[in-house]
Amino acid sequence: MATQLKTLKSRIGGWLEERLGLAAIIEFIAHKTVPVHSGTTWYLFGGITLFLFVIQVLTGILLLLYYRPTATEAFESVQFVVTRVQFGWLIRSIHSWSSNLMILTVFIHMFSVVFLRGYRRPRELTWLSGIALAGLALGFGFSGYLLPWNTISFFATKVGTDMAASVPWVGEALARFLRGGDDVGGATLTRFFGFHVAVLPGLTTVLLAIHLALVQRHGISSPPRVEEKYRQLGQQVPQMPFTPNFFLRELMAWYGALAVLGVLAALFPWELGEKADPFAAAPAGIRPEWYFLAPFYTLKLIPAHVFFVEGELLGIFGFGLLMVWWCLLPFWADNRQGRERTRLVTGAGVLMIAYYSTFSILGYFK
């Protein structure tokens, strides 16, 4: 019997091997390693982000079973999910909380790459695809925020699309494209739903595949200071096998993230709010989600006019330049002689974190 089972297993393995070439993949994974140094823990955040994205996809699919993307039914359908559907409240809360946690881990992952110098040659495209994925994550947040069609999300979307309208030349067309009309309404909801469940997931899947393929292609980088230290010792940077050593650590981090999600969802279920009324006055203290607070507050601080230029226009132009500069980090991180501008990159990273966190806190409390 045991021999027969062995033969059957071997035949199935052979059949799959002939068609998928699994042996090469298993071989690749078995030899994949991760550098061991004081910053190894930061490598976990890419995986945590991926884990949270998978949770988003799974809970999103479950929410899709009940959600109706129209102005008349959206709020009621979410209300039905959280009050009537078995564990609906948990699914909705986990979806909302994991989206926020995912954006947080995206930021942590991005800044850890900056401080560990993971963007260096030949990983420029890995950096750029990661930045694009971060942009898509913000797009998921912005489009998903409107879907429950409650007062806060409705007016925050109005503010957000108004900001888009301030972009020079193309702003009006862009705002109209986003809203599906002159103002935020039922057409905007349908459109944002389309972005949220079709356009963005499609783009994310493609970019994620590219990003992960590039990570496998180039391996995980070690920080230059670690490489230098071991070079002086005449040794290689110590490595740990990806499987099982790093993967088990990653698994523990995923369980940790799941525990945090559980605590947040059970103790602080995501609020439903009140149904949006497009004819009502905007309630006081309307503000966007936390990850848009820093630019939102900065734009509020800029005077209506700076010399002869409209303040909001100047702010958006400034943010545009800052984003381009940040995206191009791998290309200005080295000087013409090929030496790293270590202080400049570290300073830029620290300043970005300081600016983003300070202005987010100020934007929240003011």
Next chain:
Amino acid sequence: MRRWPALLIAALLPPALAPAAKDSCLECHSALDGNLAAPAAAFKNDVHARRGFGCASCHGGDPAQDDPAAAMSRARGYLGKIARTEVPRMCARCHSDANLIHKFRPQQRVDQLAQYRTSMHGKRLAAGDTAVANCVDCHGVHDIREVKDALSPVHPLRLPQTCARCHANAALMARYKLPTVQFEEYRQSVHWEALAKRRDLSAPSCASCHGNHGATPPQVTSVAAVCGSCHALLEDLIRKSPHKSIFTAAGMGGCAVCHGNHKVLRTSIELLAGANAVCAQCHEAASAGGAAATEMAKLISGLNAALDRSDRILAQAARDGMEVSEAVLRQQEGREALVKARVAVHVSQLEAVAAPAKEGLAIAAETHRAGQAALRERDVRRLGLLFSLAAISLTIAGLWLALRSIERRSREARISSGGD
């Protein structure tokens, strides 16, 4: 011929833009001092000035003349200062002329003089008493503004003070044996609160109950009708009440018997039962009426307490992140039942109060159950979380042990193979 273009332009321009006619009254009085200059200065803000009327429209004379003697000549119709007894008739020359007034405001009433003649003010003036109010005492003299102008003395927010200028003047009112506490009492009322604090321009002030041009105190028999002009539902309920015929027969002033007139206070359960109950003014506590009033108070306060209890538990559930919006919405129906029960007191029949009170109590019980269910659900969630966290912690611990074991084995393998 050369003047034709200028005349044509002047004819085409609207009146306000046409070149102003000469007005020697304003020219001279503006150059004078003190009392003689005041009317010219004030007239700039006058609604009549803005509509193209001048001093001569009321005072007569010929404003085209530069010579004061000619301008203020009796032969040219100069009237001088208008006698107080003549003021209403003088204003009515225009304000009772529908053809004229409707050119400026098509919906403006033109019966002010007729109404004034029915008022206490008008009757006394006709009898020769010049101390009573006429048009200018309320509207102003040379700086008359539209009623909707916030600076007008008869703007809704300023009207009570304007009436009080005379009616709170003890020396003046002593002549007529009238009290002077009305304004002070009114300032303690819910009506004043709505008008002055909430800036609700539709809130009742003096003219709402007494009339404006035909100002008269409502008679005892008409108090309910006056209150009912705003509180129509309550007037209907009072008609069903046994009190209606009793108050009428006893010559008592309807609504004012319980609520007062100028000092209409916020109603509370204390009006029905307790030391300050108005019912107790007529009904002894042991009587059928007294017992009914006490029972009504119990029903209303019981419903109020039940709704408050539901509010508290729902607020607690909401604070703990539970979705209770449907129960909160249902609470609004409970509050509506409470309002119905309170309003039904005016029928003065226990059953009328009991029906909405029972309906409200059923809603309050339902929402309280919803709140309790939400709190139970919260506890179940927290228990579930506790188990989940325990399971996750055990799994993490297991993974950690497995990892430690793997790494120990590989270290030992490295050492035994001679590695570092």
